[in-house]
Amino acid sequence: MKSAVETLNPTRVRLTVEVPFEELKPSLDAAYKKINQQITVPGFRKGKVPARVIDQRFGRGAVLEEAVNEALPKFYSEAVTEGELNPLGRPEVDITDLKDGELLTFTAEVDIRPEIEIPDYSDIEVTVDAVEVADADVEEAIDQLRERFASTTEVERAAAEGDVVRLDLEARVDGEVLADGVAEGIDYTIGSGRLLDGIDEAVTGLEAGGTATFTSELKGGSAAGREAEITVTVHAVSARELPAVDDEFAQMASEFDTLEELREDARTRLARQKKYDQATKAQEQVLDALLERVEVPMPENLLRDEIETRKHNLVNHQLGRLGMDLDRYLEMQDKTAEEFENELREQAEKGIRTQFVLDEIAKREKVNVSQEELTEHLVRRAQSSGMSPDEFARAVVEGGQVPMLVGEVSRGKALAAVVETVRVVDTNGETVDLEDDETDADAETVTPQEAAAATGGEESNADDADGKASKRDDA
Incomplete structure (x- = not known):
């Protein structure tokens, strides 16, 4: 096998490969064997049909096509290795000449990893924020921990920011209730911003049993991104109480x-x-x-x-x-x-x-x-x-x-x-x-x-x- 490499641009080459026909013999034998397993010819046992009979009945061209398809990856790989190439992706292969008993010639265009020159980078200097922890940062972390250990007590009053409300939601688009637009028994902290836009304003001021309707853009589900009419019903209002910041809390x-x-x-x-x-x-x-x-x-x-x-x-x-x-x-x-x-x-x-x-x-x-x-x-x-x-x-x-x-x-x-x-x-x-x-x-x-x-x-x-x-x- 002979191969030559032509550089088309810094990231693409064309390989031209010439394969003497004798190097196709293993692939031709494999092609006859494969075809033998797939055909039935009267007078011959399955898998024992002579090559000349296959050529007569199915054509030499079919055998050559099978052999070439089987052999191309091997010859392409050898040409890549010989050319010391680093290919990227699959090649575009074109069989330019196939002479039975003489020669197989094909070309393969493929992207290659480009040659890269790495310059000196030792003089690079970058600036990042200094590591400084303020007292306010520490207190914020403590407050976040207090939030995790907050207790709630059900109250009989209108809901306000910071309260936890248990509610049901129903979403309608074009007047129709969405199949996935109903949710029940959701606990939501007013002001947390974890549900729909506009819900804080809708539930603030409602007592248990109260209902409100507002319009909001749905963030997920079958109608994600669409405007929907949301009906919210409050079933309970609970006040949150944070633990005191003391040694008992730390323990x-x-x-x-x-x-x-x-x-x-x-x-x-x-x-x-x-x-x-x-x-x-x-x-x-x-x-x-x-x-x-x-x-x-x-x-x-x-x-x-x-x-x-x-x-x-x-x-x-x-x-x-x-x-x-x-x-x-x-x-x-x-x-x-x-x-x-x-x-x-x-x-x-x-x-x-x-x-x-x-x-x-x-x-x-x-x-x-x-x-x-x-x-x-x-x-x-x-x-x-x-x-x-x-x-x-x-x-x-x-x-x-x-x-x-x-x-x-x-x-x-x-x-x-x-x-x-x-x-x-x-x-x-x-x-x-x-x-x-x-x-x-x-x-x-x-x-x-x-x-x-x-x-x-x-x-x-x-x-x-x-x-x-x-x-x-x-x-």
Whole structure:
């Protein structure tokens, strides 16, 4: 086999491959065997029909077509290896010449990973917010904890802000009650903003047994995004009482004996969370600064596929779960279709550039991924997807996605290497140490690959903070 590579542009090549006919023999034999299992010819046992009879009855062309289809992936793969190419996506193959008994010639056009020059980035400097925890931040955290331990007492008076009301809702669109527009026995805290727009005003001032009607845009369900007439009926009004801020509260709500200990723990946790936020922002800014310095040719076919994938995921998964179509989504976002397409293209381009650049740095830095690192990343991804680690691992293996996870970890380590090289300062002018072990002692730790994904405009894979088991963590 002989092959030649023609560069069409920085991200696309054309392979021309010539295969001597004798190299097709294994595929021809396989083609005759396959056809033999599919046909029945009188006078011959199944699977024992001679090749000449198959040629006479079904035509040599059918055999050649089967053989070539079976052989092309192998020859294409060999040509890619010989040309030391990094193809992206499937090739566009064209058989240019097929002479029975002589020669097979075909061409294959395919996008390739572009050559990227990584410039010096050691002089990059980014500024992030300083980690400062004010007394007001601590008191806000204590108040949030008090909210969790608030008690309610049913009262016989009109509902006011902060009260908990038990209510029924009924939604009508065009005068018809929606099949999924009825809810009963909902407990709602007035002023929390967790239900429909306008409900706070509607229920404020109502006593048990009171009813009100208001108009609001539905946020989900079969009529998501549409204006509906909402009827709300209040069945009970309960006043909320927050516990006093004292040592007894600290003992009830945490593992601490005194309020001062609880406050100090809250301060420590807030500092760690702010340190986490600081690290996330630093990684995002460093990545942006790095991307500004690197010229990345864009494979158009890969970009087109990425745009379509992102659009498909938005329309069929995110919006689909909300019962909303793209037109309604654009209306709610106050965007035109053109603006949406432009934003989608920008996000896809940035995501691809991020991957290419970090992959190149990982290659240059000889980044390796250990089994422990891969397992840790898999567990985090499982948490973010709502699956158990075993279920997620099985899905990854069955879907052939292990290399994808390895790539994510590798790119994360590459970004970490860049961040370690550059200078990060806070708004006080102090150098920020992002390797402080205490940063992630009890907080969710940002991973560089998550920062890369977020900066690249991809749907975030960052783990949601899970519910903590101990009362101390609630602080």
